[in-house]
Amino acid sequence: MIVMKFGGTSVEDARAIDNAIALVARQKDHHPVVVLSAIAGATDILLKSAELSVAEHLDEATLLLNNLLERHVLIAENLIDSRSAVQQLIFQLRSRFEELKNLSQSIAILGELTKRSLDTIASMGELMSSLIFSEAMKAKKYPVVWLDARAFMVTDDHYGNATPLFKEIDEKASKVIGSTLNENNIVVTQGFIGATTKNITTTLGRGGSDYSAAIIGAALNAEEIQIWTDVDGILTADPQITPKAKKLKTISYKEASELAYFGAKVLHPSTIRPAVQKNIPVVVLNSRRPNSTGTRVVANPPQSNVSVKSIANKKGITVVNIQATRFLSANRFMESILEVFDRYHTSVDLVNTSVASASLTISNTELLNAIVPELEQFSDVVVFKDKAIISIIGERLHSTVGVADRIFRSLGDIDVMMISQGASELNISLVIDNHNVTEAVQRLHKEFFEPLPQETLFENIATL
Numbered sequence: 001m002i003v004m005k006f007g008g009t010s011v012e013d014a015r016a017i018d019n020a021i022a023l024v025a026r027q028k029d030h031h032p033v034v035v036l037s038a039i040a041g042a043t044d045i046l047l048k049s050a051e052l053s054v055a056e057h058l059d060e061a062t063l064l065l066n067n068l069l070e071r072h073v074l075i076a077e078n079l080i081d082s083r084s085a086v087q088q089l090i091f092q093l094r095s096r097f098e099e100l101k102n103l104s105q106s107i108a109i110l111g112e113l114t115k116r117s118l119d120t121i122a123s124m125g126e127l128m129s130s131l132i133f134s135e136a137m138k139a140k141k142y143p144v145v146w147l148d149a150r151a152f153m154v155t156d157d158h159y160g161n162a163t164p165l166f167k168e169i170d171e172k173a174s175k176v177i178g179s180t181l182n183e184n185n186i187v188v189t190q191g192f193i194g195a196t197t198k199n200i201t202t203t204l205g206r207g208g209s210d211y212s213a214a215i216i217g218a219a220l221n222a223e224e225i226q227i228w229t230d231v232d233g234i235l236t237a238d239p240q241i242t243p244k245a246k247k248l249k250t251i252s253y254k255e256a257s258e259l260a261y262f263g264a265k266v267l268h269p270s271t272i273r274p275a276v277q278k279n280i281p282v283v284v285l286n287s288r289r290p291n292s293t294g295t296r297v298v299a300n301p302p303q304s305n306v307s308v309k310s311i312a313n314k315k316g317i318t319v320v321n322i323q324a325t326r327f328l329s330a331n332r333f334m335e336s337i338l339e340v341f342d343r344y345h346t347s348v349d350l351v352n353t354s355v356a357s358a359s360l361t362i363s364n365t366e367l368l369n370a371i372v373p374e375l376e377q378f379s380d381v382v383v384f385k386d387k388a389i390i391s392i393i394g395e396r397l398h399s400t401v402g403v404a405d406r407i408f409r410s411l412g413d414i415d416v417m418m419i420s421q422g423a424s425e426l427n428i429s430l431v432i433d434n435h436n437v438t439e440a441v442q443r444l445h446k447e448f449f450e451p452l453p454q455e456t457l458f459e460n461i462a463t464l
Helices: 014-026 042-054 058-079 083-110 115-122 124-139 166-181 208-219 253-261 272-278 330-343 368-375 403-411 434-449
Strands: 002-006 032-036 144-146 186-190 193-195 201-203 224-229 246-248 250-252 282-286 295-298 310-324 348-353 357-362 379-393 418-421 427-433 458-460
Touching (some): 002 014, 032 208, 042 115, 115 124, 115 201, 124 186, 166 208, 186 208, 310 368, 310 434, 330 357, 330 368, 379 434
Antiparallel strands (some): 246 458, 348 357
């Protein structure tokens, strides 16, 4: 069997869903499990409606929900010809939206919006898109079974960013999904959402549908996990910054993981882990250009002499400089720093240290105002906002002479605030100002990829 995950832009309207159904039908002999995101923009609208409700702007929240309902209804009507079938589907959609409106009223009355409530609201996007997709496939006479992911995607109760409980998922997925596939059905389910052991709805964090697909694939020992999106695969840089970006035919798990973590938006940072454990290929494909070969992510890609595979960037980074004000051993100093960030559930991206000082970067500053006073109990703290990380990634990076020199020569007069060479030995990351990202990425891409290295590793997107 295979897993086919479709992102929001791949199911954004009737035409996109019809195209995705054709892609699934093409793979029907491989017993696909289809994992769906919400239609493009739906999750943002749902979360905005919750914010308006808690701010007592219930009329505005209701208007947003009504407009979103009509968008789903329009998609359903344009996909399904049978009047009775589409009316039944619309009834189900309206029922879901009535639940949302009732929840919005409760939030407005209580004046409180919990993460648990937010997860319930956010989950509706995937539930509705998968219902439409499933019914549209049934209308085309395909043997489809719609499954609620909360029946097998078991998580802890860390609402908003729940951690999957893999042992429980393996057991339940095998029973719930496996038995359905054994009857030669196509399974349609949701990404992003799960449930606690007490059946309370959770979410895996934004972009978590990729992660769901990989978890399902690993639990069922899939042949392949396909991530269908709106780009041709994993590229040498963000094409919106560098129009000359090239597609990688294949890349290693390690390289893809680094790219995802440091800003490449094609894959969710956690996607690779479940696939690695079962050695399952992950293929990134373009639903708008189904004949594109995409990018294969595997354990051992073909050998290559290329030192740099891709350049990732992540904006909106905050740098925290910490200088010890009392004596602590180097080990104790770092332990004290990281303990504070861990206690506030704030992940650290990069760290540079000396005996009595440290510089680190964070993406989430939600709790920074609480973190800084804790750090100031044993150090002086200076915070720099509006920074960005540029990551140059490749498995041969550290074994190729002259790469660092080429990086800094190409950057020229662009100020670099912080440098980090990852312990993985396939990443050199630089911290620069947000406003210099475009220029920095373009210069680096020109240095390493223009002209294109004489390798079969890359493809020019324009010739696909």
